[in-house]
Amino acid sequence: MALNRLFPNSFTAKVFFIAFLGTHVPLIAATAFLFWRNGGIQENAQLALILLVATVVGTALTLASLHAILKPLYSIGAAMLRFETERKRTPLPTRLNDEIGQVMKLTNRLVLGVDAELRETQEAASTDPLTGALNRRGFEQSLNATSAQRGVLLYADLDHFKSINDTLGHDVGDQVLLQTADSLRDALRRCDILGRFGGEEFVIFLPDLTLEEGTAIANRLRLTLKDSVKLSGRALTISVGATDIGSKAEFADALSRADKALYRAKTHGRDRVEFATALAS
Known part of the structure; x- marks a missing residue:
């Protein structure tokens, strides 16, 4: 034209x-x-x-x-x-x-x-479909979006979860994961970030708290799960590794420290909280 x-x-x-x-x-x-x-x-x-x-x-x-x-x-x-x-x-x-x-x-x-x-679509790409908690991608996006720079990172793992799947079945295992996520959400603050990184592992960021405060909350979460999630009369226990995080940029290092602390909690009898400071990685 x-x-x-x-x-x-x-x-x-x-x-x-x-x-x-x-x-x-x-x-x-x-x-x-x-x-x-x-x-x-x-x-x-x-x-x-x-x-x-x-x-x-x-x-x-x-x-x-x-x-x-x-x-x-x-x-x-x-x-x-x-x-x-x-x-x-x-x-x-x-x-x-x-x-x-x-x-x-x-x-x-x-x-x-x-x-x-x-x-x-974005929610589906960043959320765990079973529990509704954030997956790793969604967790890191939320962590980067928050205004807080420092806080406490918790790395939690359900104790003896494999035996639950093996003896009670995967459907029961899925219900345990769902109840665990719901209980954690109910016990956390609105500003806290909850993620499921696969299997029975949950990661939590507690902004603007000291390591001492974060460890106290981790113990409270541990006791809450023991009281709220029951399996044929057996209490559910969880082990937690905690570490302080001084900057969102050091998330990968903090996650590694929390993972090591979680390993110590597992080897020291489970159903406990261990912590690692940024200087003791």
């Missing part, structure tokens, strides 16, 4: 060009013919000036009107661009009932639907 070659980057220019051709070109042609029949522009200088001013004013009013008419399209484009670049929805007004209004309403519904699907 010729207009696409003339104005490849401006829909507004295309609309104005069509409006100009449709209104001003016939007027200019008719005016030129009348001037030619009546002695030319010099003989009609005052009229020519009036027509020139009228043309300029009409052009300015046309541009302003086109901008106002096309403003909803600009809003749609800006809303879509913000959603694409920032993943933030900008609700468009729904008061218009014309074609542009219908497009705005449709855009609202489409963006809302896409946003919901993206959130669902």
